[in-house]
Amino acid sequence: MQLIYDLTFSELTNLLREWNEPAYRAKQIWQGLYQHLYNSPEQFTNLSKPLRKKMTEHLTFIPFSVKVYQDSSDRHTRKTLFELPDTNLIEAVLMKYEREDGDDRVMRNAEFVTNDPAIRNTHHASRIKHRRTLCISTQAGCAMGCVFCATGQMGFKRHLSSGEIVAQVMYYAQMLKKQDETVSNIVFMGMGEPFHNYENTMAAIDRLNDSAGYNFGARRFTISTVGLAPQIRRFADEQRQVNLAVSLHAVDDDARAAMMPVNKRYKIDEVLEACEYYVAKTSRRVTFEWALINGVNDTPEVAKKLASKLRGLMCHVNAIPLNPTAGFDGEATDRQRAALFKESLEQAGIPCTIRMRRGIDINAGCGQLAGAVVSS
Ligand code: SAH
Ligand code: SF4
Numbered sequence: 001m002q003l004i005y006d007l008t009f010s011e012l013t014n015l016l017r018e019w020n021e022p023a024y025r026a027k028q029i030w031q032g033l034y035q036h037l038y039n040s041p042e043q044f045t046n047l048s049k050p051l052r053k054k055m056t057e058h059l060t061f062i063p064f065s066v067k068v069y070q071d072s073s074d075r076h077t078r079k080t081l082f083e084l085p086d087t088n089l090i091e092a093v094l095m096k097y098e099r100e101d102g103d104d105r106v107m108r109n110a111e112f113v114t115n116d117p118a119i120r121n122t123h124h125a126s127r128i129k130h131r132r133t134l135c136i137s138t139q140a141g142c143a144m145g146c147v148f149c150a151t152g153q154m155g156f157k158r159h160l161s162s163g164e165i166v167a168q169v170m171y172y173a174q175m176l177k178k179q180d181e182t183v184s185n186i187v188f189m190g191m192g193e194p195f196h197n198y199e200n201t202m203a204a205i206d207r208l209n210d211s212a213g214y215n216f217g218a219r220r221f222t223i224s225t226v227g228l229a230p231q232i233r234r235f236a237d238e239q240r241q242v243n244l245a246v247s248l249h250a251v252d253d254d255a256r257a258a259m260m261p262v263n264k265r266y267k268i269d270e271v272l273e274a275c276e277y278y279v280a281k282t283s284r285r286v287t288f289e290w291a292l293i294n295g296v297n298d299t300p301e302v303a304k305k306l307a308s309k310l311r312g313l314m315c316h317v318n319a320i321p322l323n324p325t326a327g328f329d330g331e332a333t334d335r336q337r338a339a340l341f342k343e344s345l346e347q348a349g350i351p352c353t354i355r356m357r358r359g360i361d362i363n364a365g366c367g368q369l370a371g372a373v374v375s376s
Helices: 009-018 024-034 049-058 104-114 150-154 162-177 194-209 229-237 253-259 268-282 300-310 335-347
Strands: 065-071 077-083 089-097 131-135 139-141 156-159 185-188 221-225 243-247 286-292 315-321 352-354
Touching: 009 024, 077 162, 089 162, 131 162, 156 194, 162 194, 185 194, 194 221, 194 229, 221 229, 229 243, 229 268, 243 268, 268 286, 268 300, 286 335, 300 315, 300 335, 315 335, 335 352
Parallel strands: 131 185, 185 221, 221 243, 243 286, 286 315, 315 352
Antiparallel strands: 065 077, 077 089, 089 131, 139 156
């Protein structure tokens, strides 16, 4: 048995050739999978019965079972825990944001367009009523061992295949389709380090980006990395339109290494040089992620030091108060201190956003994914 989402279009074409099917069948299956969002052979009513039977015998459409899903109390966040056949657990989180621009004309247009079945499956931001951001996993567990992160605390289990990454998106896309909605952004911020599973992550992006298939715009993906400098350079060389976020969290090597063991291998300056290379190669801005830990990395002094390190680099800082995890006793910075941090950075010329914490009550926030169920 093979997972159908693991196949590239040319692999699918070859498989159908082996099955003595005409070439256009591959196109029909690709469209069924990625445009109509079918998730079982029976739905492909445009194919012959023998072909559907063959698909059932040789191909899997769903690589995991849903162990549980949980909605946050504000109902804006849904976390799904998937169990893979080898019993490993992974998680994917959907976050719903309502539009804030209040532009009635845009809203009406968006509603009109998304209700048109002919183009319901296209993915253009202007056509989407609300933001639906999907946070997906690239590995079961993580080898990087960041002390503040629940995934890091559980250790590395294994890499996900490209199809297992794609299937998380398809699961939510199929669910949203029933409500006439679509995924609008995909962030690689679930379990795992995407650049440690580089090939499969990029293959998943390519599959989802394919204009003859799911057609998800490259600019609406964001990869978040712990800061693997060689992969940042490789990513820059590939000149993709995908957004890049780098988790920094500290401005001194000793402080960063204490929180993020990877810093012993790639020091801050090496990571920043790779980021400079990325900006030079792509003309795209880098986002730095910063988990605000009370009294540790949230003072105006740290902000000033950070600003002087980042000066001249086309970037933006995304700061988020630390989410609680069982294995780390640091505390989240409060609103006032977070605002002060932002102000200090911005006064020194570095744009900063304080992100809202989402889904904390169901452990669906950044760094809280550990394959565990929160009882409520
Ligand atoms: N491995 C990648 C992506 C997954 S983690 C990376 O580290 O970037 C996604 C983001 O959550 C990262 O910025 C990470 O530093 C952050 N994070 C991890 N644990 C956190 C916590 N307890 N509170 C807030 N953010 C956290
Ligand atoms: Fe892995 Fe990212 Fe968690 Fe670090 S923060 S342990 S790199 S998932």
